[in-house]
Amino acid sequence: MKKFKLPIIIIAFITFLAGCSNGDGIYSDKGQVFRKVLPQDMASLDTALVTDTVSFDIFNQVYEGLYTLDKNDKAIPGVAKEMPEKTNGGKTLTIKLRKNAKWSNGEPVTAHDFVYSWRRAINPDTASEYAYIMYDIKNAEEINLGKKKVKDLGVKAVDDHTLKVELTKPIPYIDELFAFGVFMPVNKHAVEKYGEQYGTKASKAVYNGPFKVKDWKVEDKIQLVKNNDYWDKKHVSLDRVNYKILKDQQAGASLYDTGSTDDTTITADQVDKYKDNPALKKRLLASTFFIKLNQKDVPAFKNKKMRLAISQAIDKQGYVDSVKNNGSTAFDGFTSKLTAKTTDGKDFADTIKSPLTYNPKAAKENLEKAKKELGVKEITFKMNTEDTPDAKISAEYIKSQVEKNLPGVTMKIQQLPFKQRVNRELSQNYEASLSGWGPDYPDPLTFLNTMTTGNSQNRTGWSNKEFDKLTKEANGPLLKKPKEREAAMKKAEELLLHDAPVAPIYQKGEAHLTNPQVKGLFYHQIGGDTSLKYVKIDKSINRKTGKKKKDN
Incomplete structure (x- = not known):
């Protein structure tokens, strides 16, 4: 069958060079930095208000829920320090939180943050399109339909570091569900400070994940930096994550060829061109x-x-x-x-x-x-x-x-x-x-x-x-x-x-060009697309061959 051709485009190298001239530029590979091309922008930094994959992917890097997903998409402790204690036939969950979890403003992450965040997401006034995903929590559906008060939601802070959740019935996948973006916490003081503007800019949100958003230029770029307030920062190798938003996928390949990005999807026409390249990955x-x-x-x-x-x-x-x-x-x-x-x-x-x-x-x-x-x-x-x-x-x-x-x-x-x-x-x-x-x-x-x-x-x-x-x-x-x-x-x-x-x-499916130097990148089939917490750039690997560089 005849292939559908994309128009050939030329990257504006003036923009590229301007980005490279600055050590912190979007294309710079100085230090431990992962650079990725996104086909579209995220919608918001508000965990209650998005439905798109790109936003949830960013959330995986800058927020952390009770649990996160490992490379096999199984739930492991995040802000929670252990898996939940399940009683009442699996309908009551008691979750202990780690005491060293912090927000990027230095405040502790507590059980009260989860109570506040979940009540906010289920509140009909918030108009969360994803509120229904919380309906397995006691009274959630009735609250979202305006039949009960928000305070009746089946979630309670027993103390600062103990959360109790009442479900309507035992849910076999509840631990993985709690890793999803809507269940990630928001900082009450930040939400109250910025009101409806919360999450609309990098500076109008507070983060508790491995990274925090340093800059967000709508339809242009998103830049993350390591969150030094993160409880497990010792396992985070990256100093920066740079996302470039490009609607034309062919442009991403051009950036890859010039060493300006570490990961980009490519188009049908480009797959054959890179068939022998160690960077080509299909998933x-x-x-x-x-x-x-x-x-x-x-x-x-x-x-x-x-x-x-x-x-x-x-x-x-x-x-x-x-x-x-x-x-x-x-x-x-x-x-x-x-x-x-x-x-x-x-x-x-x-x-x-x-x-x-x-x-x-x-x-x-x-x-x-x-x-x-x-x-x-x-x-x-x-x-x-x-x-x-x-x-x-x-x-x-x-x-x-x-x-x-x-x-x-x-x-x-x-x-x-x-x-x-x-x-x-x-x-x-x-x-x-x-x-x-x-x-x-x-x-x-x-x-x-x-x-x-x-x-x-x-x-x-x-x-x-x-x-x-x-x-x-x-x-x-x-x-x-x-x-x-x-x-x-x-x-x-x-x-x-x-x-x-x-x-x-x-x-x-996706055909990616991924720099062979990138190690520890997890892809997920549920929730946000990736986890970058354990990513490290191994510069002893030859980017073009995918093999160890030879000693001079």
């Missing part, structure tokens, strides 16, 4: 991408056969081969592979049977039935995507497939900045949107819950009582019946796919 992420179809604003999307037609009209293997070429895989489901295992050791995603495979014949048949039921001959809709060259190529491929395999259907493309695209989804102000989701904890419900009725991430107009019932049972009475629980979640996902409120396309 499959536990994130799925799909087209959200808004039934509220597009009458045609209320028709199930029309939704099926769109899913079946897109050659997904052709998409990952020609558009991505980075380790992404064609995908017909919703819950990604690598999210959760079944009781017999299978990947949950492999147990799902989906009707949304590429099938142009079935797509045309469903389209003709939909046209008759809708009483129309032509259908036009607009799909939102991001304002990057890569996103444009993706959208153009999807458009070509939809219009080729669905006669009479016209798909228009609207490119928007990332934040605007996400905000339009959250406010349901779109027709179709190329969107994605990754797991927040190692369980299928991290995907399935997002499509329940009223969930802040749903916003498609789709609602199904049976689906809601199955997910509720999986998160309640079936928690102690793993096989029955798996069967319920499998049934729920297959019901979702047969109704097709979203059109799955691929599971995300």
Whole structure:
């Protein structure tokens, strides 16, 4: 299949040289510094107010929750000094906090910080899109719905260094969930000082992680420095972390070639160029991408056969081969592979049977039935995507497939900045949107819950009582019946796919150029993308060959 080409760009070397002239510049490799290219900016430094992967990735470096994730995505103590003591059948957790944890303003991190932060996140006045992830804490859902007071949340500071959490039921993945960004604490004095401006600038937040934000220039760069108030600073080798925000991935490769960055993703066209380079790494992420179809604003999307037609009209293997070429895989489901295992050791995603495979014949048949039921001959809709060259190529491929395999259907493309695209989804102000989701904890419900009725991430107009019932049972009475629980979640996902409120396309892969000198970099499949706490730059390694430098 013909490859979709990206336009060749030239890096502005004046900017590059200006950055290199300063030892603390964004491209400088002076000392222990890790430099990474980001495809988009973070949204905020407020742990209660973000939903995007980039923000959660930064949070992993500058905040620390009760627990953090190790290289195998298992929870290990963070601010907590040990794993929780579980009583009352697993519903009551008593967590001891370490006494030497501090904020970057010198204040101690205490149990009161977690009580304050969690109450703030669940408070409906905060309008956290992720509040629902706390619903397993006693009274959380009722508080978020305005039915109970914030002080009724099932979290209590027994003393400065002991936290007691009451759950509605025992949750098998609760330790990993507590490592997620929304559960990370904020500093009460900083929030009260800056009010609505908290987290909008590097100087308007206080940090308790291995690093702190020194500078944040929106849509340009994010610079971190080692947090000398961090309790475990002796294990942090990096002095600085420099993120450069570049929407054009091809520019990242140019920076890598000039020794100006240590990690960048690259485009499909560039993979073959670097196939023999020791820096080239491919990884499959536990994130799925799909087209959200808004039934509220597009009458045609209320028709199930029309939704099926769109899913079946897109050659997904052709998409990952020609558009991505980075380790992404064609995908017909919703819950990604690598999210959760079944009781017999299978990947949950492999147990799902989906009707949304590429099938142009079935797509045309469903389209003709939909046209008759809708009483129309032509259908036009607009799909939102991001304002990057890569996103444009993706959208153009999807458009070509939809219009080729669905006669009479016209798909228009609207490119928007990332934040605007996400905000339009959250406010349901779109027709179709190329969107994605990754797991927040190692369980299928991290995907399935997002499509329940009223969930802040749903916003498609789709609602199904049976689906809601199955997910509720999986998160309640079936928690102690793993096989029955798996069967319920499998049934729920297959019901979702047969109704097709979203059109799955691929599971995300990434092709990276990573400096072979970078050691100790952890990638995660849940929560934030990386952990940099243990990263060290080994300058005895030859950057170009990946081998030890020879002594002169």
